[in-house]
Amino acid sequence: MDSALIPKGVQRCPLWQFLLILAVAGAVLLWGVYAMFLCWIKGLNQTNMNDYYGFALWIWADLAVIALGGGAFFSGFLKYVLGRDELKNIINYAVLLGFICYSSALLILAIDIGQPLRGWFIFWHANVHSMLTEVAFCLSCYFAVLSIEYLPLILENRQLAKVPFFHHLSHNMHKVMAVFAATGAFLSFFHQGSLGGVAGVLYGRPFAYREGVLVWPWTFFLFTWSAAAYGPCFTIFITRLTEYFTRKKLVKDNVIDLLAKISGWMMGTYIIAKIIDTIYWATVTAPAAGFRLMDFYSGNSFYGIWILLLELILGGVAPAALLLVPRWRANPRLLWVAISLAVVGVCVNRWVMVLQVMAVPVMPFDQWALYLPSWQEVATTILPVAYGVILVAISYRYLPIFPQEAELNPIEETVKA
Amino acid sequence: MKHKGKKKFGMVINLDKCTGCGTCMVACMSENNVPFKEDESDKLLSITWMRVYKLTNDEPFPHIEECFLPRPCMQCDGKHEGHPPCVSVCPAVATDYGFETGIVSQINTRCFGCRYCMAACPYHARYFNWWDPVWPKGMEKSLNPSVSVRTRGVVEKCSFCYHRYQKAMEKAYSDGRRDIAEDEYQTACTQACPAGAITFGDLNNPDHAVYKLKKHPHAFRLLERLQTNPKVYYLSSREWVRNKADNSIAGQSAATAGHHSS
Numbered sequence: 001m002d003s004a005l006i007p008k009g010v011q012r013c014p015l016w017q018f019l020l021i022l023a024v025a026g027a028v029l030l031w032g033v034y035a036m037f038l039c040w041i042k043g044l045n046q047t048n049m050n051d052y053y054g055f056a057l058w059i060w061a062d063l064a065v066i067a068l069g070g071g072a073f074f075s076g077f078l079k080y081v082l083g084r085d086e087l088k089n090i091i092n093y094a095v096l097l098g099f100i101c102y103s104s105a106l107l108i109l110a111i112d113i114g115q116p117l118r119g120w121f122i123f124w125h126a127n128v129h130s131m132l133t134e135v136a137f138c139l140s141c142y143f144a145v146l147s148i149e150y151l152p153l154i155l156e157n158r159q160l161a162k163v164p165f166f167h168h169l170s171h172n173m174h175k176v177m178a179v180f181a182a183t184g185a186f187l188s189f190f191h192q193g194s195l196g197g198v199a200g201v202l203y204g205r206p207f208a209y210r211e212g213v214l215v216w217p218w219t220f221f222l223f224t225w226s227a228a229a230y231g232p233c234f235t236i237f238i239t240r241l242t243e244y245f246t247r248k249k250l251v252k253d254n255v256i257d258l259l260a261k262i263s264g265w266m267m268g269t270y271i272i273a274k275i276i277d278t279i280y281w282a283t284v285t286a287p288a289a290g291f292r293l294m295d296f297y298s299g300n301s302f303y304g305i306w307i308l309l310l311e312l313i314l315g316g317v318a319p320a321a322l323l324l325v326p327r328w329r330a331n332p333r334l335l336w337v338a339i340s341l342a343v344v345g346v347c348v349n350r351w352v353m354v355l356q357v358m359a360v361p362v363m364p365f366d367q368w369a370l371y372l373p374s375w376q377e378v379a380t381t382i383l384p385v386a387y388g389v390i391l392v393a394i395s396y397r398y399l400p401i402f403p404q405e406a407e408l409n410p411i412e413e414t415v416k417a
Numbered sequence: 418m419k420h421k422g423k424k425k426f427g428m429v430i431n432l433d434k435c436t437g438c439g440t441c442m443v444a445c446m447s448e449n450n451v452p453f454k455e456d457e458s459d460k461l462l463s464i465t466w467m468r469v470y471k472l473t474n475d476e477p478f479p480h481i482e483e484c485f486l487p488r489p490c491m492q493c494d495g496k497h498e499g500h501p502p503c504v505s506v507c508p509a510v511a512t513d514y515g516f517e518t519g520i521v522s523q524i525n526t527r528c529f530g531c532r533y534c535m536a537a538c539p540y541h542a543r544y545f546n547w548w549d550p551v552w553p554k555g556m557e558k559s560l561n562p563s564v565s566v567r568t569r570g571v572v573e574k575c576s577f578c579y580h581r582y583q584k585a586m587e588k589a590y591s592d593g594r595r596d597i598a599e600d601e602y603q604t605a606c607t608q609a610c611p612a613g614a615i616t617f618g619d620l621n622n623p624d625h626a627v628y629k630l631k632k633h634p635h636a637f638r639l640l641e642r643l644q645t646n647p648k649v650y651y652l653s654s655r656e657w658v659r660n661k662a663d664n665s666i667a668g669q670s671a672a673t674a675g676h677h678s679s
Contacts, residue, residue, distance in 0.1 A: 043547065043548065043549070043569045043570060044530075044545070044547055044570065045547040045548050049545075049547075050459070050461035050462050050547075051461050051462065051463075051464075051535065051541060051543075051544050051545060052461050052541060053461075054532030054533075054535035054536050054543075054545060055532065055533075055536050112531070113529050113530045113531050113570075114528075114529065114530020114531075114532070114545065114546070114569070114570025114571055114572075115528070115529045115530045115568070115570040115571060116529075118528075118529035118530075119529060121509040121511075121527065121529045122508045122509055122529065122531075124509075125509040125510050125511075125527060126508065126509070126510075127505070127507055127508050127509060127510045129505040130505060130506050130507060130508040130533070131506070132506065132508040132531060132533050133508040133509075136508060198506075198533070201505070201506065202502065202506070202536060202537050203496065203502060203643060203644065203645075204502035204537055204538060204539035204540075204640075204643055204645055205536070205537070205539060206643070206664075287666055288642065289642050289643055289664065290642045290663055290664030290665045290666060291664055291666070292666050295664070357536065358536065362539040362540075362640065362643075362664075363470075363539065363540065363541075363639060363640065364661050364662070364663065364664050365470055365472045365486070365661050366470075366541070369461065
C-alpha cells in the first residue's frame, strides 16, 4: 500500500506490522503526553521532586540522552573533519539518533522548568556566567544543526526526491554538510562540556565540585570526552538493536569495527582521566571540604561504593578493554557486552553527577535524602523512548538510512530463500 | 564594583539563647507572605525561609544535649565577593548580589524555575513553589502589601526582609538623611525572637552590635571550609555545637575558628 514511499532495492515488513509497532509505541507516547500535560497544567507537584531534589530524574535523562546522542557529533567530526569516509555508512543513523536525543532533551527541559512560558528568559536575560546558559544556547543551536543534517535525508525519500527542487536542495546540502558537521562538533564540544560544568562548578556541593582550568572545572572536559567516547557506542548499540529487530544486516562489520575501535580508544583514555580525577577529588578536593571518600558512599541505603565501581570498572575499564582488543571487538557477543556496558557506564556517570549530588548531605547535621520518581516523571521520561521508536521506525521504512542495506540484503536472494 | 565602605548586612544568632520555639519561623512566614499547605508534615516540601534545625551531641542519656539552630539564607559573599554559590549559576539573572547591602536578591518574576540555584546552595535555604499559593479564606486580607506573593514554579528564599530596608531608606531620604540607624532596619525574625537570640545589623559598621559579636571567640559560621563566606554568624559556648557547623576529617583543625573574613 505504501510501497511507492519505500526506498528502492530494500524490503520492508508488511504495512499492518509497521502500523502495529506505531500503535504500541504511540500508546506509550500518549501515556507520556498525558503525564506531560499534567505537569504543565497542574505544575511540578505532580513529581516526587522536593526542595532537596531540585534536580532529579529529568535532568539525569537530559544529561544521559545528550551523552548518548554524542554519537552524532563525534561520528560527523570523524567523517567530515577527519575524513574517515567509511563512516558515511552509519552517519545517517547517528544523525537520526542525535536528532531524537536532542529533541527529547529539549522537550524534557520544557517540562522540567517550573514556568515553561518563561523558558525564553534563558535567552533574553542570559547570565553569561551560568553553565546552564551555555547549555541552552549550544543545545538549541546544535539541534538546529541536527535538523539541517536530517533534512536532506528526508528529502531523499523516493517521492520527495521526484520534486526537482527537493532533489537539488538535498544534493547541495550534502555537498556543504562538512560545514554543518564541523559547526555541530564545535557546538557539541562546548555544550557537552557545559553540562559537565553544571555539576562541577557547584562549590557548595563537595560531591560534585571539581577544580579545573580558568572557569572550566575538570568535569567540563570529562563530559565532552565521555560523550565522544560513549556516544558512538550508543549508535552501534541501536544499530545492532535495529538489525536484531529487522533480522537484517544493515551496516558492514568494518564500519562498526572502525567506530568501535575509535570509541574504545576514546573510552580508554577517558577512563584513565576519570580515574585520575576521582583519585584527586577523593584525596585532595573533597578532604579540603572536610569529606572523606566514604562519606559519600555510606550512611544511606542506596549509594554505596558499588556505584563508583560500577561506573569506573564495569562501565568504563571493561568496555574500553573489550573494544580495544581487536579479537574481542570482532566477537559479536563481546561487542554486545561492551556496548551495553558502555551505555550503562555513561548513564551511571550522569546519574551520580545529578542524583547523588542532591542526595549527599552537606551540613553535618543534615541527612541523606533519597527519592523515587513519580509515575508522571517516569512516563515523561519514557515518552522520548516511544517517540524515538516511532521516528526510527518511520525513518527506517521510508528513508535510505542505511546506504549498505541493499547490497547486504539483495532482494532476489531473499525471494529465492 | 568594590564593596568597601558599603553596607554588609548580617546576622549573629546566639545558639545559647535560642530555645527552638519557632517564633522566628512564624514571623518570617507572616512578614514575607510565605505560602503554606494544609499538610506541612513533609518538610522537604515546606517553604521555610527561616528553618530551625535540631542538633544533638549524639551522646547517650544522661549526657545527651540538644541545640536549636535557626537557618535563614546565609546571604553568602562567596569565594570572591559577590559570587555566592547560587548567583553565578542562575541562567537568567533571577538572583543577584547587591553590592550596596551584601544581600542576595531573588527576582521572582524573572525566575523560570530551573532550580539550579537550589542545587547550588549547600544550606537548603532555597525553596521551590511546587504549588500555587492558596490562602485560607479571609487571610489574603492580612498579607503584607510590601512583599509580592510568588506564583507556582519559581524559587524563593529569605531576603533579610529587604522591603524593610527599602522602607527605612525611603523614610531616611524623606527626612533629609542619607543613611539609617541600626534600629531602623531590623528583620522580622530578629524582632520576633522572644529570647533576643538574633542580632542584626551592618557587619561593616563598628557602631553596630553585629560588628563586635562576629569577632567573639565563640563565633562561627556554617560550612566555613566551602568558602561560601556567609553573612550569618552563630555564637555558642559549647564546643560540640561549634564542631557541628562544619565537616572535618581526622587531623583537620576546626575550620570554624579564625576564618572571619568580613
